[in-house]
Amino acid sequence: MFGWNGKILRIDLTQGTSRVEDLPAYLMKYYVGGRGMGARILFDEIDPRIDALGPANKLIFATGPLTGSGAPAASRFIVSAKSPLSNCVASPCCGGYFGANLKYSGYDLLIFEGKSPEPVYVTILNDRVEIHPAGPLWGKVSSDTEKAIRNEMKTDYGLDNWGLNCMGIANIGPAGENLVRFASIMSDGGRAAGRSGLGAVMGSKNLKAVAALGTGQVSIADVEGFRKAVMGFYAEARDNGEFQKRRRYGTWGLPGRANSSKSQAAFNFKAGYSEAFVKYENPEVIRDLIRVRDEACFSCPFSCGKRSRIKDAEYPLTAKGPEHETMALLGANCGLGDMEDICRANYLCNELGMDTITAGTMISCAMELFEEGHLPEKDLGYALEFGNTNMFILLRQIAHRQGIGDLMAEGGIAFATKYGHPELFMGVKGMGIPAWHPQAFDALGLQYATCNTGGSHTKSTMPFYEGRKDPAHFVEFTKKDQDYIAAADSGVLCWIIYHGPLWGEKLSEWLTHVTGVARTKEDLDLLGERIWNLERLFNLRAGITGKSDALPPRITKEPRVKNRVVPLDTLLVDYYEWRGWDKNGVPTRKKLEELALEKEGEGVI
């Protein structure tokens, strides 16, 4: 078989057993891999109304036919489960070395079921799959967990330094163990399947970590054609200025760009600009301040990841990031301006295993509540106005559920409601909204509001790229980009590269060369739309209706940026029409017939 391995590894944590199944052909044909397969399996195997933190939820690590194939920027894996934060279907994506190693181990999908009676971690070395007690690992931060597992594997598996170096590990920090609803799954010392709180799902299953090391292969259908296509792509990339910038600065070019165009999330979205960020408008400044080296994901020639260092003995020598979203949400949005402080906050979230975006909106919400006098100092034990570094204490309290952190770990809606002002939490479906201020571009507001997993920027693309700037087509682009990214996430290709600097329809080319099954751009659009609608049906069954396609009133009613508000209601009417959904945001029978999903729609439409 080309591209896929054709195998599912299913681990029952309740029983402590594992088994290998064949990957059904219809999944490969209609859902390709990654996010598509994840969504389909969740739809088939779990009741959408279950408690996301109960044993009935399933945690799926999914790779695609391109993962580990050598197609540029195809290292990523998707984690699928029902989200404990938004209660929607969730499919965060993560880079690093884990995805490729899972693939080289001989599996396309890894599914965890049930709940282990005691903390465990799982190691996969090709067909040797073992479940080990995680006793002493429980409570450790993310990077210490990885170090400890590497040490164990050195002895147990007789691996030398080379072997250990190749391994990929996905794990949770204390936040995941303590079921913080926006805990993330961390990998390779600082990469994250971050949004939607799947770290808590992993914690609820008493699963501390999964380590994978594979010595197998991915077979390519058309080797010569594939090699030529990759070389052609490299040549194209060399002449592309956007790509050169992305390689040099990663996402560090964006905070300055957002700040200078007044589209930065700042001070709990009260502003689109932070004075303290003016100095970062030239990304060379950030590079000079903290960069150690460029750090690529496996198989990615673009190396947008950056390893950084700060001069503080309490923090480790080097760490990953921070990326733009983190700089904006934990930085400008919380009133921080010092890059070392932002690095500390980023480092804390990574080690504790929390989503930096939702954590940023939680902290900024607490800061505004404090400044407005709704959150008394006695509840916190310290002052917390914008820019106060006491937020580091608060981040730790959330991860360990201490003091007020226990309430905040339940998410923004519960927290802001307790203090009487739910409107001050800047989130969609309970998930904090990301770094670009929606009032800067209507389309962003629409994207955040309609995203199937909650307020996320990774399920559609930014409207400021070339060819995407015309407001008359914002709604159309939103729909098409959502579909495109659903398809890319099924490949699995990194949309940061393929939908950012290198705008291109490479997905069909890579898939055709690697799998030997020709797929046109139209096939992939249909694939994306099928996934999007299936996810929507899952959410509808879970009780998340069109009413949840909403933005915080600050975005739709208070003109904070560029003196504008997002006209979400009119945009939604237009959007539902483009989607072929009725006015309540429910897919119509006609649309579902087009997508061969009419049976899945029964009882909902």
Place this chain on the structure above:
Amino acid sequence: MKIRIDHKICTGCKQCEIACSLGHTGSVNPWRSRIRVFVGEEFCLPVIAGPYTEAACNSKGIRIAEGVDVDACVICRASCPAKSVYKEPDTGIPLKCDFCGDPPNPQCVLWCAPNALTLVED
């Protein structure tokens, strides 16, 4: 001709491993590659497989590179019984770089986007 390695600009993406295994075996499997990248915190070290030695050496130890302690096995090019890399994973047959034929046209150099690997005259 030789392959010049600039570890300071290597990003650890391992496309060289993919290119090598694809070129030599027609499938993608880094363990069948004649070049392997050791990914460190501060820098990455691509190492190309040299000749096979039948016994492990006795000069193992720690060397300092760029101010960081590095296991000497990691810098060494030899394929030897003490190392898991530069061997066919199934059979243990040792692997050695052949510069992808004559005249030299190493695939790893072609696939190295940051140009950490370059082909230079002796």
